[in-house]
Amino acid sequence: MSGPHSRRSFLRAAALGGSLGLAGCAGRLADARQLLPHRGPEAPTGPGAADRAPADAEAFTTFRGGLKRQGYYPEATVPADVRTAWRIPEINVGDHTAAKASVVRDPDGNYLVPGDSGEVRSVTVDGAVNWVADTESSTRGIHGTPTVANGLVYVGAYDGALYAFDVATGERVWRTRLGGSIGSSPAYHDGVVYIAVEHPTPDGSMAGCDALTGEAVWTDDTPTDHPHSILAIDRDAGRLVVGSNDGNLYGWSYPALEHVWTFETGGAVKGPIATFDDSAFFGSWDHSVYRVGLASGAEKWAFETDDMVMGGASVDTDDETVYIGGHDGRLRALDTATGEERWNFATGGYVVGCPTVTREHVLVGSYDTNCYALRKGDGERVWDVSADGWVSSTPHVDDDGVMFTSRATEETSGKAIRLVDSA
Template sequence: MPPRSRRAVLGTAAFALTGAVTGCLAAPRTDPEPIDDDGRPPSTGATAQFRGGPRRQGIFPDATVPTDPTVEWVHRGVNTGDHTAAKASPVPTPDGDVVVPGDTGEVRRFTPDGDVVWTAAVEETARGIHGTPALANGTVYVGAYDGALYAFDLETGERFWRRKLGDAIGSSPGYHDGVVYIAVEYYEPSGAMFGVDAVTGEVVWEDRRPTDHPHSTAAVDREAGRLVVGANDGHLYAWTYPDRSFAWAFETGDAIKGPVATHDGSAFFGSWDRRVYRVDLADGSREWAVETDGRVMSGPAVEAATDTVYVGSHDSRCYALDAATGAVRWTFDTGGRITGCPTVAGDHVLVGSYDGSCYTLEKGTGDRAWAVDGVGEVTSTPVVVDGAVYFADRAAEAYLDGDAEGRPGGVYKVGGG
């Protein structure tokens, strides 16, 4: 890796976040800081981002999963913290590598053989990174709990710029048409949505309506003309797109913490009020709500071809719902909370669980095809790259308690057949 340039070492002093859980921030907010823009990424199209694209549908129809699954490698030490938010998920590069952030504050690029191509770091690592990057312009865009959005060179890991936006970022960035969109947390006021120029890092749009430390991941639906995001204040917020004028807010009974997906003129999302919702993107009216037996932090996967919504719940079940009516088609009980998002890969649904397993289910029936067991609490979203499954788990309780035999969280590659 070449020496770091001046832009890679400039930046502002980091600060420590206090509070044991997301939303428990006590210090006064800090002002946005100037970017270092002596190095800029090129301006080209997007390559990959969390849930597969701006609509966050989590559907990969041409992907195939292993038939004889084997854990080919594990890289430990990616996640070492006790923060309960879902962990960041791997995202594929155009040439078959994966980029994986962790709550240590480090971002790594891995080859399919498990070799580390480069490691980059954010400036404050108390809680590190929980959002999954967007890859565009040959650049890795990711937010961190130091309240900054970062742009790293995809090839070398060198930092292009750092834009300080608030006091914490736990959401995943979204990219469209040269702008990176991300939800940001403040101490006071307690939230905002930003649009940041992908090349320069300059703020091009800001709205402070989302409150109570939002870390939901936004969706952009160009056909419906909407940008939508959830917030811990229990509201789903919508703006017109691409002009980004405020349109409406829809209220649920508790926090909206997970990603929002869009399909067929509607937004699909879960709430901590134990429901999964479908809301009309045009006017914010409720189309249906399905009650589960636990909080819903998982983000839905929405498949247009079968008109099906796949989503997890704290009640340990993965649900397949009729997208038009919300009727339950099937459920699968994993035995542990599901806080990460299901991924649809061809004929299968992949989902991680707090029971220490990553499951592959038959899409049509919900029957278990296979599972990787004993890996740890899987709160990241599984991703399939060239027939292999990648996911990350949390640090084990024994590790967090200081046990020398305890296991830090890692990233896994599952291949075979």
């Protein structure tokens, strides 16, 4: 497909050039879920298992550590001081203000580095590039973060397509054009890859594609504007949720995928949605942070900030604290139960990416060009590193250090940067 298309035409179009009617979606969705029940990351078992990040493999390969998008890595350690191990230029080359794509690691330990150049790179821990996979030409490239399952790297791009690349070689396995653009990140579960899709007008939809073939097996046109937000799937609560530029948070039953409620805010909901304790946590361009019940879509609390909130929330499920930044330049720690502020830290620029939370620290980037490490208990700065470009991606942390990407400036391209312990 090429040229402008309406949302309705995309909803009528099948993956891979075929024809798919909405009446057949339920059966095809069931078929896709039965196809790969064992090839994704394994789920944990035992009491409370579903409330934990599903498994080490999923924590590595799903943006924000799992389908609930909590951004909490209790086993990871942030070094007391860091040095730059390496930088790779030309990752981000555009000036689009949306948060840039973030880094994840594949099951073999390679970094997957997407960028608005339209490329995904597989990079070793030493900074050597294994392969570079290209998406089709578009002015804004990739802003979503990949997920990995079935030996495939799934990522959406601003050409409106969802891609699957071989994780070992970078070879394109399939491409399914779903709309006008995709700025969101995919989620994989039970043989299906779910993604939010943007259409001209503006308009929006949700889609689920067969993980092996790319065939669209579910579509829903409920959003009425671009859903740039990143969906969360909370299997405990039986909900799939996503935000939209129309100011709404939408909830579907899961796995039935029936739209069950809409929660309205006063501004665009652009960031990832995090879920915990039967609730969704997210920010809005109406300057507020919300907790909304997943069962009914009812507001539980709202915290007013001093400016728009574009980034996503992270939830420490042990301390029951939600961390979120905003255009007022502050990272805030809020009580998950009440919304009461515990502390805030002022950076020198917008905070539009998501924080990353460990047992002792919080990592966050800022438009002041720095990536910060803060003490989780009181928000005191531990260290900061300049990227020579706005840091709107979400930092990735594990035992091999910290990885993040920066946005391009007039003087230099955006880079992928790896930080390691300076000791």
